[in-house]
Amino acid sequence: MTQIVVIAKEPVAGRVKTRLTPPFTPGQAARLAAAALEDTLRAVAAAPVRHRVLALDGLPGTWLPGGPESFVVIAQRGDGLDERLAAAFADAYRLHREPVVLIGMDTPHVTPDLLRTAGAALADHDAVYGPAADGGFWLLGLRRPDPALLLGVPMSRPDTGAAQLRRLRAAGLTVATMPELNDVDTADDALRIAAEAPGTRFAAAFRAVAPVMSAGAATGAVTGIATGAGAGTGATGAGASR
Template structure:
């Protein structure tokens, strides 16, 4: 699907700075390893869905300090990589879209759904033919994917409460309030804690995430 781009908004998996709820159960280093594997699986799915030249990463942090940072850097060959900017996540998210060069629609995800498949991402892209935005709910009340025909519409998210049980509802309301038609993608489970990691590893048993989780699981 050469007429759609993928945008991943993620943190460099630095021990002590990612997956802090998971780290309570497995330790900071192991939690960072799990985060790194989730990012690697996400990169692979985006690239398989749209091709490396149509993929972009908005990154918080420094891969040179990250677990498996060199490996992640190699996986990003052909991608455009830009730093995140802004004090809060809602602002960084809006800025990640605003910083994109003019071009085709965008399918944006994070790094917390390593079970995502290329066909899941392509389904969102297809839905953008009928809707100006597509939002995929997460089981915890957030969302895992946002598709936008016009990435500049992400400015509508600047006042949304992120990482809250109301995030999906607030985001949908903000998009509709901005005059957009909004489609709905399938529901997925984010990885925040050990129970999530265990469940998601079972959904994608052959992936890098599942292999890493099996190695570090308590």
């Protein structure tokens, strides 16, 4: 069996999705983050796994489906994102000596079937890796978690995913690869994902806070939506919301 860990930050205005501001206000960005997190948690809740863990920076809220009893909630540990990812893997594996699949809160369009596929891959691979379109990764699974597989991997860079994949292969691990997904970092990303997955809570929240942008999504207009939106790159590992 496999367990799934979601690493996330409590969606508090000014602390999450800061690259969405502007064009969004901090409150709107937090609303989008909460919707993305709830979509992610509901997909995990519907996935065929025995154990579900939420590694949280902050406190649980109404966005936790089924209440606190539906997930084992643990506090994040560490300073840098590499340390927090390594700790989340280690803490989950300490709770249940089973393979661990870890995702972040930036892929509200993830599905239970994708998560099932990732878990199944660990039956005959040492690791499973889900690349993100921005050069990071949206999913990482390890059959036998080891902090050395993550510590020191440079995070929040366009080569984060490539560096993580090199680390896995340098350790001699067999790696299964998942489909590439977009994750939500910028306003362009938000527009694109709301159009790709219109039935999600994230898309509904996006339509509520950005009606002009969501109208553009219907025609496929995903560029030039706001001055400064999407400036920079900054790939993340496992979408631990910024």
